Amino acid sequence: MEKDTEQQILEAARKIFQKQGFAGARMQEIADAAGINKSMLHYYFRSKDKLFQKIFQEGVSRFFPLIMRVLNADKTLEEKITVLVQEYLDFLRVNRQLPHFVIHEMNQHPKRFREFMDEKDMEIPSSFVEQVLEAVHKGRIQPVTPAQLLVNIISLCVFPFLAQNMVMAVMQMDEEQFDEFIEHRHKELPTFILNAIRTS
């Protein structure tokens, strides 16, 4: 065996669940992808549901830390926006299926998701909130709530990956051109956002 069997299974489950979702995934496919017998899945994780929970919670957990870290960092508001966009786009570039997986399954099991999130009580880092409120108060940026600004930033980063096939179809792109499209956002998106909120 190259690796621990449990790890082999988790890797395979990640791959299949992320691509096909819970309802579309077959235990047999996961077993094949892991190169092991189907029975082993149940031996290690008891049920499809339990195996899925592991993968889903792991996925959700990977979605937010980068955002929280940057918004908590010792930076100016403008620096945080710039760094967040750049680092998050880099993250999404190597985790292209993650947003779609998390959003799809979150919408299939909203309650379960809400409970999981409430346990981990994620909140918008207060230092970011205060920076926005202060900048607005001093008239340095347009009046915007921290929540709206953050949702705008994440929307602009994540949506193009969710809608990749749509963008490629409408804009008549191939995969290479789409990568260039994202590369371009890497450079221009921070400016776009900073312009949107500047008052001067």
Place this chain on the structure above:
Amino acid sequence: MEKDTEQQILEAARKIFQKQGFAGARMQEIADAAGINKSMLHYYFRSKDKLFQKIFQEGVSRFFPLIMRVLNADKTLEEKITVLVQEYLDFLRVNRQLPHFVIHEMNQHPKRFREFMDEKDMEIPSSFVEQVLEAVHKGRIQPVTPAQLLVNIISLCVFPFLAQNMVMAVMQMDEEQFDEFIEHRHKELPTFILNAIRTS
């Protein structure tokens, strides 16, 4: 019978497929939702796959016309942006499940989707493209490609609905507060975007 049986089925299929996706939907559920026998589904549509195609193509077809109509209208660039945001948010407000459904199934069947889109050869309306290029050339707006600008607009409109449960969890909102959150975007998003591209 209140309505035509075929229509009853299509309504039920719309509801179930949009909520649970192709893989998660059960023919029995659709039959129950339509208040008819399971056999009738096959009598009218032959197979689950054929029934799904109808619903999916109908869904895709509803996603774009509003965008195209506004971008083609006899308006200035600034008016188009403002009207597009407002009308599209209104459309999404009463079609909340549509973006998630279309994006999910598009990602499950990229080829089938691409072929369908290529048939209908949707393109960005040339009048919008020319307006952006000219405004950039004259220095009236920041240098931005029509494609990037359009993706930014659609991202800012659609993503919050896709991520509704995520936003509600992180921001500790209930449904009512989320509706207010969207209502707020209705007012502020056009300004946000116009600010982002203005040069003056």
Place this chain on the structure above:
DNA sequence: GTCTATATAACGATAGAC
């Protein structure tokens, strides 16, 4: 721990009576 074989239930789809 890992395999084969199988239990059990659900699914899509069809046949045939009315």
Place this chain on the structure above:
DNA sequence: GTCTATCGTTATATAGAC
């Protein structure tokens, strides 16, 4: 057109040998 009954297949899950 609409129903009941059922076919054939596939899914998750388990039992039991090794």
